[in-house]
Amino acid sequence: MAGYRKIPEFNDLSAGQFFEQIAPEQKPVVIRGFARHWPLVTAAQQSPEDWVRYLLQFYQGQKARILLAPPEANKRFYYNGDMTGVNYLAGDERVDLFLGRLLELMDRSVYPAISLQNGAPENLLPGLVEDNPTPFFPDVTPRLWVGNEGIVSAHYDGADNMACVVAGRRRFVLFPPAQTGNLYPGPLNFTPAGAPTSLVDLNNPDFERYPRFETALANAYSAELGSGDAIFIPMLWWHHVESLEKVNALMNYWWNGSSAKAATPPSPIDSLNIALLAMRDLSQEQRNAWRHLFDHYLFKQGVDPASYIPEHQQHVLGPISPDYARAIKDHFVEKLKR
Template sequence: MRGLVSDWPAVAAAREGDERFVDYLTSGPATRPVTAIAAPPGEHGRFFYNADLTGFNFVTGQGHLPMFLSDLLLARHVPDPPGMAVQSEDISQLLPHFARENRLHLLPRVSPRIWIGNRIRVAPHYDVKENIACCVAGRRRFTLFPPDQIGNLYPGPFELTPAGTPVSMVNMDAPDLVAHPRFSEAWKHAAQATLMPGDAIYIPYCWWHGVESLEPLSVLVNYWWNEGEPEGVGGPYDALLHAILAYRHLPPARRAVWRGMLEHYVFEANGDPAAHLPERAKGVLGAPEPGLFTRMRQIIREALG
């Protein structure tokens, strides 16, 4: 969405230079400290795992936003700087003046989040949300893959992830097609876009996306939301973890049985599974509403002990 937020005062400040943008960002005080991450110079801005996948290749700390921005400006003059980022901070809480002056009228009720850093790379991952990401300062390159490419993207661990959900283990700058041969098929389905300040991109629900910041100072504002989900519905990602616990290690024939059950009851391959029942007897298959979801959670808690 070229030029979607080109009228933002923040974008105008960014076009005047990094120092001017930092002055704008700090013209109103930050209300609290921020969390920042930093990767050593040899990682070339890639936030990822350490070599043996026991942790990450970056450290985390807290501090004041003006100090982080000052370090970011100084790092522009370092030949191989550390990767530095402040990620996913709620703008309305952290920088109320920024939130007031830079609004996305498409999503007036969605709270924006800000991402600030230098030349960094984030591995392809997915969000269980809809997303509009707005480039404010610097250029950003997005690489998107549809959800059905999951098998060709080689997701990493569930328990330890730098992005909230599993990330692709493929290094997109130098893919190892011996270790990850199916990535060549995923690449056939990839779409790329480079955003200039003022541009925005829509990332659909659960689409994989890798993000590269291409300038020494790069700022993004994004909006996450979910539409069409009933109030109180359970978390699909949490259910996926439970499904792995319940089904993955069953004998193949039993897994096939439960795949059929899921298709029937959850994905409604045969239509509404409760259509033949009177309303009073539908129970957990009844119409979605918060009271039903509360009862289902209680049933699940009792089943898990």
């Protein structure tokens, strides 16, 4: 899009190249044709009806969480006017009925935005993932997002994300983590869709109320993806997502950033919440002092502490076995009960 920076694109990229060269840089890239050979994508390129028929061959009667935003929401799943709630309804619905409703709304001129969000395909459509495999993520279970035209405001994920469009078209606008303060993030623990969300309407920004957003826009990236294309969104990169057609779907993979393995708790967002709880009453000078310790031990801005502490005394600074990780978690569970 005009005014936005262009995200680098690749047409052919192996899993080895991606994890060795691209992912460590933590910069977004578009991979055209990432899933072009999937039957899921082939069906979508034929027609919405063919795509729905393909999905239903895996359906066994399960229900999914469905969101519905009325026409006056302008396709945006967001807070209500005074931030006491959200502007959409949510409930459980049979997947086959939801897909039928999606097709029915295609011919309407006025219609709600409906969305199946963050569905587990192994539960909702058993066999779908096995029929559409990728060598990039053999051990990561993907999530499924299906709907008509809709808007999800800028938010971030606590894990690396490969988002693959499997039906329709989607537009992504990305902001680097350094723009966080210019995006006016909303509450950490009350969000429209589970992740902290920018309070600025990208398509109708109020620059008087949110003047720093102009700086964010000057540092934004954008790309439009078609069926079969994928985008790598590094962790903590803000992303505004718009579904551009009346039948849209996306399958995404979240992983822990160091390898193609699923992220495990606790997440970095969990640690942020705990840090806020632990340090909320400290003075600014005290917080500045703690910043130096975080820089040394966690962000390793100077000498790596593991480089001079004997290996047998590194504990959390060194390699951690599954048993030791469990012991650490149990320790903090007990501390947080007090």
